[in-house]
Amino acid sequence: MMQTQLQQGGSAPVISFDRVTLAFGDRTVINELSLDVAGGQIVCIIGPSGCGKTTALRMAGGLIRPNGGSVRLLGETLTAPRRDVAIVFQDYGKALLPWRTAAANVSLALEAAGVPRSERPARIRLLLAKVGLTGHEDKYPTEMSGGMQQRIQIARCLAQEPAVLLMDEPFGALDAMTRQGLQDEMLSIVAETGTTVFFVTHDLEEAVYLGDRVIGLLANPGRIGIDLSVDLPRPRNQLETREMPEFLRLRRQLFDFIEKAEG
Amino acid sequence: MNSSWWKGLVVPAALIATAEVAMRINGSTSMSLAAPSDIAAALAAALLDGSMLAATRDTLISAGAGLAIGGLLGLALGILFGLVRPVDHLMEVTVEVIRPVPSVAVLPIALLVFGFGYTMEIAIVAFSCLWPVMIYTRSAMAGIEPRLMEVARALRLSPWARISKIVFPAALPRILVAFRLAAAIALVVAVTVEIAINPLGLGYGILVAQQGLQPALMLAYLVWIGIVGWSLNTLLSLAQQRLLGRAARVEVAR
Numbered sequence: 187m188m189q190t191q192l193q194q195g196g197s198a199p200v201i202s203f204d205r206v207t208l209a210f211g212d213r214t215v216i217n218e219l220s221l222d223v224a225g226g227q228i229v230c231i232i233g234p235s236g237c238g239k240t241t242a243l244r245m246a247g248g249l250i251r252p253n254g255g256s257v258r259l260l261g262e263t264l265t266a267p268r269r270d271v272a273i274v275f276q277d278y279g280k281a282l283l284p285w286r287t288a289a290a291n292v293s294l295a296l297e298a299a300g301v302p303r304s305e306r307p308a309r310i311r312l313l314l315a316k317v318g319l320t321g322h323e324d325k326y327p328t329e330m331s332g333g334m335q336q337r338i339q340i341a342r343c344l345a346q347e348p349a350v351l352l353m354d355e356p357f358g359a360l361d362a363m364t365r366q367g368l369q370d371e372m373l374s375i376v377a378e379t380g381t382t383v384f385f386v387t388h389d390l391e392e393a394v395y396l397g398d399r400v401i402g403l404l405a406n407p408g409r410i411g412i413d414l415s416v417d418l419p420r421p422r423n424q425l426e427t428r429e430m431p432e433f434l435r436l437r438r439q440l441f442d443f444i445e446k447a448e449g
Numbered sequence: 450m451n452s453s454w455w456k457g458l459v460v461p462a463a464l465i466a467t468a469e470v471a472m473r474i475n476g477s478t479s480m481s482l483a484a485p486s487d488i489a490a491a492l493a494a495a496l497l498d499g500s501m502l503a504a505t506r507d508t509l510i511s512a513g514a515g516l517a518i519g520g521l522l523g524l525a526l527g528i529l530f531g532l533v534r535p536v537d538h539l540m541e542v543t544v545e546v547i548r549p550v551p552s553v554a555v556l557p558i559a560l561l562v563f564g565f566g567y568t569m570e571i572a573i574v575a576f577s578c579l580w581p582v583m584i585y586t587r588s589a590m591a592g593i594e595p596r597l598m599e600v601a602r603a604l605r606l607s608p609w610a611r612i613s614k615i616v617f618p619a620a621l622p623r624i625l626v627a628f629r630l631a632a633a634i635a636l637v638v639a640v641t642v643e644i645a646i647n648p649l650g651l652g653y654g655i656l657v658a659q660q661g662l663q664p665a666l667m668l669a670y671l672v673w674i675g676i677v678g679w680s681l682n683t684l685l686s687l688a689q690q691r692l693l694g695r696a697a698r699v700e701v702a703r
């Protein structure tokens with residue numbers, strides 16, 4: 187299997203699920219899931235609730251180990267979290283340290299990586315600027331809006347200089363305007379760095395808008411039900427992209443898929 | 450502070466005045482009671498000749514050292530038991546058997562091991578302070594947001610960095626409550642040990658005054674211990690507010 191992959195593409199997949207099975211007790215959450223994510227791609231995962239999309243993301247992050255099969259990152263089997271894989275959690279309020287300022291929260295990732303103290307302030311300033319938080323360095327998370335808190339978390343993840351960004355419904359709790367703003371910021375950051383993104387969402391339009399590829403999972407047990415490649419031009423635009431016939435076609439296809447999956 | 454803060458002082462002032470009048474009218478020569486004015490005079494005299502302050506120093510050294518040793522040990526064990534479930538289960542019975550032993554019951558053993566003096570008293574205070582701090586800390590571990598522990602895992606923080614950067618600050622508000630509680634216990638146990646057996650400090654001062662048939666001085670010690678205890682608590686509560694600052698407000702906001 188590994189060999190055929192290497193022969194097929196010029197480069198090995200960045201994330202690779204190889205017949206991954208996971209069970210909690212008697213319940214099989216994910217059954218024989220095989221999936222390769224190519225480097226630099228944004229892959230969006232959708233599916234009905236309970237299909238194991240978040241679980242798949244947690245396995246890609248090394249937070250859970252599969253019962254069967256293996257998850258490989260850059261060719262190495264994952265047994266624990268890696269620092270070059272960053273996870274953006276949905277509940278930013280819980281994932282940030284409330285006793286640390288925005289800057290100090292970003293600093294945590296630099297401290298973890300052993301970045302010398304003297305180099306941290308400049309890098310923190312750059313990272314916060316990248317997510318549009320210049321001037322908010324000394325604010326505490328509780329003094330900031332949800333969108334700003336999620337920006338802190340994204341900045342902390344970028345501080346890891348990740349090869350892979352795992353995002354678990356990162357914009358799900360935000361209002362529509364903030365969400366669109368963050369989607370575009372994320373796209374431009376990823377375009378700059380070439381990071382591979384594994385993006386879990388329940389918002390079908392978001393999946394099509396962001397993704398190079400959208401994978402729909404079926405529930406009980408979790409498995410791949412649909413795998414679409416998205417050939418929409420980049421950079422994407424909130425108005426134009428969403429009005430393109432191809433966008434509407436993909437959206438329709440995913441709606442039909444979800445309806446069937448849930449029905 | 451509002452404008453009617455003095456209302457709380459009405460009852461104690463009335464009681465003191467009544468006691469004073471009653472003692473003067475009866476012309477008491479009691480061996481257990483003394484007029485408030487006599488107590489105040491005895492307190493002033495003992496403070497001026499330095500004996501009260503020396504005794505206070507002795508008691509506070511024992512209570513402070515015991516609190517530091519027992520508290521830090523309790524903190525370490527609480528973090529260990531709270532974070533490593535298997536160790537907690539392994540130690541559960543042992544801890545539950547030793548913990549209820551009254552600190553005074555350890556006295557004879559401590560005396561045999563350490564003899565009279567600071568060390569013995571410090572050991573007993575440490576024994577008494579260890580448990581509340583351990584139990585509070587252990588339960589504080591359970592209250593830490595699981596997502597934060599996951600962030601620590603995802604960032605691959607070293608075990609020490611996890612404790613110093615995530616666990617300790619997250620649990621700090623509850624740990625400080627534990628230390629305030631333990632500080633009160635430390636003072637009580639130190640004075641008890643001094644009254645019971647150790648020829649040191651404020652407890653011993655009370656005992657000597659009582660046996661010397663000096664009720665005014667004895668009660669002066671009592672009043673002074675109250676003042677020391679109150680000051681200690683106020684000091685710690687100020688320290689708590691200062692130390693937490695932001696985190697305390699966060700804790701309240703939850």
